[in-house]
Structures are given as C-alpha cells and as structure tokens.
Amino acid sequence: MDNKKYFHALQILEDNCTGCTACVRVCPTEAIRVRDRKAHIDPNRCVDCGECIFACQFHAIIPRSDPLDLIHNFKYKVAIISTSYFGQFTEDISYEVAKQALYELGFDDVQEEAMVTEFMVKVIQNYIRANRDKRPIISSNCPTVVRLIQLKYPSLLPNLFHLEAPMSILTRYLREKIQEEKGLKEDDIGIFLIVPCAAHVTAVHQPEGAYKHLQDGAFSIGMIYGKVREHIKNLQNNPPQIATYPKGLTWALSGVQAELVDCEDIRALSVNGVENVMEILSRVEDHYLDQYDYIVMRSCTNGCVGGCFNVENPFVAMSRIKKMIKEGENGEVDIHELEELYDEGEFDVAPLTPRPIMELDTDIKAAIRKMKQLNEILTSLPGLNCSACGSPSCYALAEDIVLGKATIEDCVVLLKRHSKEDEQDPQQK
C-alpha cells in the first residue's frame, strides 16, 4: 500500500471538540475515531462528504477553502461558478445581478458551469452508446462518489464516466482560449472555482485522474456570500446586461440532470444523499441495476444544492433553480470549439486506481486469521454500538483492536461490568 498523504478540505478544531462521537457515527467510511477525547480523521479513508460537518454541534469540524486574496497572485483572474450558487438568493435578486456581483469581487472573467451542460449531455450520451458493455455508466461529477468507489466499490471503477467534470472542462477550454486571445502565459491566468462543498476543494488540490494543470484554487460559496451580498445591494439599482445560461442550471440538481440524459435508448437513474448512494453502489455491484444505462450520483441531498458551503436549504435552493430553468432563456454557447478540444482528447482522464480501505491484510491468509480474531473479540463485546469507545460500532472496535489501533480496555461498557463484578466478589481478584 502506498503511504501517500491525502489532502482533505476538512479541519478539526481541537479546542472545540468535546469528543462526543456524533461525527464518528455518521461517517460513511468509518474514517473518524475519538481518541483521548478528541476526534481524528484518517486521511486515507475520508471522502470529503461533509456528513461530519453537519453532525458536529460544536463547530469543531470545519470545511476549508482557499482565501480570496489568492487571486491577486495572477494577472488575469477567472471565476467558474457552480450552478448551485444561483439557488442561494431570494427571488428579488436576479440571476444577472447575482452573476455580476462576482466581477465586483475582483475577477476579470466570470464563467458558469451551466454553460457546458448542453455539451456535457451530448458527450455523456455518446460515451454511454460507445460503452454499452459497461452497464450502468456512473457519473463522475461528484468527487465524493468517485472517492467512495475507489475506496469501497473498486470493482465499479470501470463503470465511471471517464472524462473531466464540467468545471474542469471549462477550465481547460478557458485556459487555452484566454492565452490565445489575451496573449498571456499559462501561469499568468488564475482560474478559480466557486464551489458548493468541501469535496470540490479537495478535488481542486488533489484531482483524481487529471493529466493537466487544472484550477488554481477553490472558494466556498458561503465564504464569498457576505461580500457578494454587499455588491448586490449596489447593483440592484442598475441591473447589468450579461449572458446567463438558465437551461444549464440542471447540473446542481441530480434528478433534473438525469432527466436530461434520459432518452429513447438511454435509461437514467438519479440518486442523492450519501447513504442512498452507497446502497445503490452496492446494488450495482450485484448487477441488480443493469437495466440502467446511466446513474447520476451525488453525495449531497438533491445534488450540489445540498453541499455544506451553501447557505440556503437544499430544497428551497432546488425550487428556485427549477424556476429559473423554467422561465429563463439561454445565452449563446459556441459548442464548436469545445467539440474540437474533445476530439483532441483534451478532456480525457487517466484510469483511476483502487484505494482499498477495508482490507485487514494484503495477504489473504493473514487477513483470514485476523478475521477469526476479529470475530472472537466481537463475541466478547456488548454489541450496543454506543460509540463510547470512540469507534463507530462494536465491529469497528474489534477491527481496530485486531489492527492494533485500540485495546479491549477502550470498551466502557465492559469496563463497568468488570468493576461491578469486582465489587460483588472482591476475593476473586
């Protein structure tokens, strides 16, 4: 196993952590343990889903993103906005105003993920038709889903849609275009994403399968929200005339996105929420969902509108975006240049490698031995899954003991039982 350190856009503030184990219990990859009354995240297991952030009542786990000042390191500053951004504002604030406000933050160019949605749908449909032997194709847009598959469902890696996500496609396209048009060097251009979740920050700093230089940083929607609101106040008196792409806003909503790909010869399914995603991945593993050609999977509720950096409730944000899709009219997008780059292979990604986390040992005989030990330990544990030991369940504690990361004394329930027995029968000691 390689010992590569994985970057994560999550941070534990030890001063705030009470060791309550709320995060331990919600983590889908069992990456968190409380030891010495503080939570610790195993970087090899974390998939940046953000469940622990939502679960922590003490603001001890916070998502990280880059400081906005970073843009001043570049001559030409470009922002690419995730579609979920437009669901964050009350309905008296127009799409145009919300977009224009980003220029006021200091960007020279502001582009939308929504621009390439139409192009993406075409490419996805072509990809599905060209890869009928792999069923179903799983969308690779959500970085958490991609990492979840690498860690827990490696047999499904060939099913992942093997092309960059829309914001990265846009990055490749813009970097080339701006160099040409403005006569700038590659390093003069700073391209930044404005993202709805920690997983996208991680993906910017540690992309999976990327062949080329992608983005230079990622900013949280929540972090820029306050500043954006200031500018919006001023802009509302002078509404700007700029192009918007409401028809492409589907990308933030897993259900609506699936409907776009669904057509006569392609059956699409949409899944959101990390628990649901894991259940569906497990069923795909059983070949139980082979009747679907494409599955849109997003780890957050309703899709990217459910990301931890958003300020609005995911259902309200979804409703607003749906309204924009219905009422708006798209600006012109020249797909031609994108198609040329696509044909040149500019958006290809390297095949992803498994990152198995569940193995007890790399040698199967040793793993079986450890499994036997694990089962023995498990029979002596109380089976309450109380997490008081700091591991998510009795099974996880047994596993930790076998792997030398904990001892049976960590079980609080057993400790209490033993001390009671000692009290009743002090001679036996």
Add this chain to the structure above:
Amino acid sequence: MRDFAAARSEMAEYWHIRLGLEDPVKKFFSQAPEADVTLEADIPEKDFNSAGRGSAEVKNLLKRLGVDPEVLRRVAVAAYEAEINVAAHSLGGSMTSNIHPELIHMVFQDNGPGIADIEQAMIPGFSTADEMVRELGFGAGLGLPNIQKNADALHISSEKGDSTCLEIIIYFKNDGQ
C-alpha cells in the same frame, strides 16, 4: 464427506464445474475441509426486504479479506441471485458462507418444495415464479443461469416435495490454487 453414489434415486442432482477446475473442486468436496470463517444468514420466505442482506454481508467480509474486485463482483451476483431464489421460490431457508484460504463455498439450504425439473430450471427465461414475485421485479428466469455463469462450481440437489440444496464455489484466483 459426500457420497455421490449414495444419492437416492429420486434425488435429482445437477453439477456444473468450470473447465479446468474439475480436480480442485472434486478434491474440495471429497476432503470437505473445515472453513476458516463462516457466516450464517436466515432467508425468510417471500421477504424481499431482507433478502440480499446475507450476500451484502458476504461482500463486506470478502472486501476485508482483500479479494480481487472482479472475483468479488462474481460472488456478489451469484450470492444475491441465490438468496433471491430461496426467498422467491421456497418456504424459506438459510445461507451459509464458508471462507477458505483459496475459495468461498456458499450453501443455500431451503425448506422445500423442491425443483421439479432442474435441467429445465437451468434454461434462461424459464421460471415458475408466481404473480407476486414477478410484480416485485424478480422471477425473470435468469437466476440459475446467472449463478452458473459466475460460479466456478455449482451443485444443486433437490427432491420434488422436499428441500433443495444449492452449493456454489468461487475461487479467489483464476487457476483455483
């Protein structure tokens, strides 16, 4: 130990062994070695909510043993199909998964009513599933053929009016070693 000759005449039997694996499979059945780890799961009749739990458990176990992802997927399909079969067609039963260093041996034992014609049951598309089962999206008649496709060895013994026992062997490495 299994005595092949002693199988009663009314007991129908079906064997399928992947080409080249006859020797290790026969050796395994004749020696009947003790399993290193065993998992047990109940399969209640027509309970499609819990059917699949046993195979999910097996999958998780094999992931912990670091079994190759492609092999794991074959085990998952075979185990799930077999589990659904017991839930859909029988009066309920149990699933026992025996892990050995080089293979997994899964035994599905049900409480009847037996398969009338095993050869017929192996034909893709043939199904005796009732309306309720079909409405749930099961019973397309692909279960047994699918199990056979994914298994290295498949053995079914059944008696009409009595129980069915289905055994699956899948090796962790292609050469059966």
